[in-house]
Amino acid sequence: MSQTALTNVILALVTTKKDSVGGSCPIFYCTDDDDLQKTSLYLEKILDAMAHEVKPGVMMMVKH
Amino acid sequence: MSEFTRIIFVGSVMGIICRMWLLRTDYRQYPTYPHGKIIHLALGVIASGLGSVLVATLLDKNYTAVTFLTLAAQQFRDVRNMERQMLTNVDELELVPRGLTYIEGIAMAFEGRNYLVIATAFFTGIATHFWHWYGGGLVGIVCIVIAVKYMAGRTIAFIGNVREGQVRFEGPNLFVDDILIYNTGLKDTQQKILKHGVGLILEPKNANATVTFSNLGQRQAILHDVATILGVYRDSGEPSLVPLSKRDLDSGRLAIFLLPLDRDVEKAKAIVRRAPVLENAYRRPLKLTGKVKPDHHL
Numbered sequence: 001m002s003q004t005a006l007t008n009v010i011l012a013l014v015t016t017k018k019d020s021v022g023g024s025c026p027i028f029y030c031t032d033d034d035d036l037q038k039t040s041l042y043l044e045k046i047l048d049a050m051a052h053e054v055k056p057g058v059m060m061m062v063k064h
Numbered sequence: 065m066s067e068f069t070r071i072i073f074v075g076s077v078m079g080i081i082c083r084m085w086l087l088r089t090d091y092r093q094y095p096t097y098p099h100g101k102i103i104h105l106a107l108g109v110i111a112s113g114l115g116s117v118l119v120a121t122l123l124d125k126n127y128t129a130v131t132f133l134t135l136a137a138q139q140f141r142d143v144r145n146m147e148r149q150m151l152t153n154v155d156e157l158e159l160v161p162r163g164l165t166y167i168e169g170i171a172m173a174f175e176g177r178n179y180l181v182i183a184t185a186f187f188t189g190i191a192t193h194f195w196h197w198y199g200g201g202l203v204g205i206v207c208i209v210i211a212v213k214y215m216a217g218r219t220i221a222f223i224g225n226v227r228e229g230q231v232r233f234e235g236p237n238l239f240v241d242d243i244l245i246y247n248t249g250l251k252d253t254q255q256k257i258l259k260h261g262v263g264l265i266l267e268p269k270n271a272n273a274t275v276t277f278s279n280l281g282q283r284q285a286i287l288h289d290v291a292t293i294l295g296v297y298r299d300s301g302e303p304s305l306v307p308l309s310k311r312d313l314d315s316g317r318l319a320i321f322l323l324p325l326d327r328d329v330e331k332a333k334a335i336v337r338r339a340p341v342l343e344n345a346y347r348r349p350l351k352l353t354g355k356v357k358p359d360h361h362l
Contacts, residue, residue, distance in 0.1 A: 037251055044250065050303040053236035053249030064303060 007063050011049050014040045014059040021058060033057075067193070068120040071200075074192045075119060078204030079112020079185030080105075082211055086177050094170065104174065107143060111136065111178045115185025123193060136182065144175040159298055160291035160307055165281020169342045180211045218346070220266070220286065221337035223273035228329050229263035229319060241265055243312045243319035253304040257323070260297045262332050266318040271358040272348045274316035279345035283309040286320060289339045290332055295325030 012026040016036050021027055028043070030036040040051040040059045049061040065073075087095065087104055095101050114136050121129035148171040155161045162170075184207040192200030220226070229241040233254055238245045240263030248254060268274040276282055287307045298305040309320045322332055349358050 041250055041252055044304065045301060048301045048303055051249045051253075052247045059249045 005063060010060055010062055011047050012043055012061040014043065014051075014061070016057040020055075068123070070197060071120050071123075071189045071192045072113075072116045074197050074200040074204070075116025075185040075189035076109070076112045078188040078201065078208070079115055079181045080109055081204070082184040082208045083108025083112065083177065083181045085208055085212060086180070086215075107140070107178060108181050111140070111181040112185040115182040116189040118182075118186055119189030119193065133182075140175050140178040143178065144171045147171040147174050158288070159296050159300070160288050161284065162288045163281045163284030165279065165342050165344050166285040166288065168344055169285075169340070172343065176215070177211075180215065184208060184211065217343060218341040219337060220339045220341060223269055223276060223341060224318075225267045225269065226333050226336050227265050227267070228333065229265040231258065231261040231263040231321065233258070238321070240310075240319040240321050243310055243317070245308055245310050245319065245321045246306075248304045250304060256297075256305065260323050260327055262322040262324060262327060262329055264320040264322065264329075264332060264336055266320060266336070268316050268318075270350060272346075272350050274358075275347040275349055276341065276345055277316065277318045278311060279342070279347075282342050282345035283318065283320075285342055285345075286336055286339045287322070290322050290324060290335050293335050294322075294328070294331060297323040297325055 010025050012028060013021050013023075014028045014030060014036055015021045016030050016032060018029060028039050030039055036057065036059060040061070043049070043061050044051045047061055047063065049063040052060045052062060054060050083105065087101060087108070095104055114132065118129065118133070121127075148167060151162065151167040151170060152164070155163075155167065184204060187207050188200045188204035191203035195202075229243075232239050236247050236249045236254075238248060238254075238257060238261075243265075248257070266277060268277050287309060291307060296307065298307075305323055307320075307322050309318055311318055320336065324332060
């Protein structure tokens with residue numbers, strides 16, 4: 001089974017801090033930490049990507 | 065029974081026994097049963113036939129028969145290609161892949177073993193000519209013992225010490241002792257890792273081992289072996305749960321992060337100790353003569 005996928009690319013950002021993110025990739029704004037964890041978990045399962053915490057309140061979805 | 069018949073019979077039988085002995089399927093379930101085994105047994109029969117017929121033809125002063133061996137060598141090289149292709153294809157769908165270095169090692173072993181079978185049959189045939197069938201049988205047994213004993217590779221325990229390391233998180237970063245493995249932000253994943261994860265530290269015994277442990281193929285082979293025996297706590301679409309190995313660049317120690325289904329540290333340690341040192345990964349910088357060699361304890 002050969003699979004073509006974008007790897008090592010930021011697929012999405014999830015954050016509670018609107019001011020600390022920007023750019024061209026999809027950004028999901030969350031209300032609090034629980035919401036952040038939940039959204040990141042869903043995105044991780046949907047995108048088959050890994051959620052990395054860059055700093056408190058900012059998660060980055062990367063497919064490896 | 066004519067002498068040639070005896071030579072071919074005894075030589076072939078010892079060659080086939082040698083192939084069967086080297087073909088025992090162990091925990092890796094490789095070669096696969098039953099068809100993988102049939103393929104290699106059939107090739108073993110051909111190889112042993114070649115080895116023993118060679119003796120008969122040489123005694124008959126039919127020296128051109130040696131050219132048959134080149135044909136045989138070509139055939140057995142194809143065995144290596146076949147094994148390599150099949151394992152590479154199958155590896156794509158493994159949760160913890162073997163890695164190309166391991167695959168090359170297995171493919172090489174399968175080619176090499178056929179030559180061992182030819183040699184066993186050949187020497188048995190010669191001995192049968194000089195000392196009747198019992199002399200041939202004895203030489204055949206000696207050949208088999210040599211093949212089994214000296215062709216078995218080294219294990220990790222020979223080049224490194226294995227001890228347990230503590231799996232812990234510093235913020236989102238996963239560590240085994242003081243070596244960073246990766247960053248995972250989800251609390252859910254972190255809890256799973258703390259519950260199921262096993263950390264091991266591999267300390268190289270000397271500079272040879274340090275260089276060998278730095279080989280990515282060798283490291284993948286260790287992870288694969290543990291996952292084969294103890295199972296693995298992951299599935300497709302779970303990219304955060306992945307067994308991984310990372311090096312401490314200063315000391316050359318290797319941190320191995322495992323996610324076994326059967327979370328038993330002692331078993332995991334024993335399996336890592338028994339994992340094979342891959343022929344293609346093993347380096348011996350200490351063998352260099354003169355002053356241009358690394359510190360013994362690099």
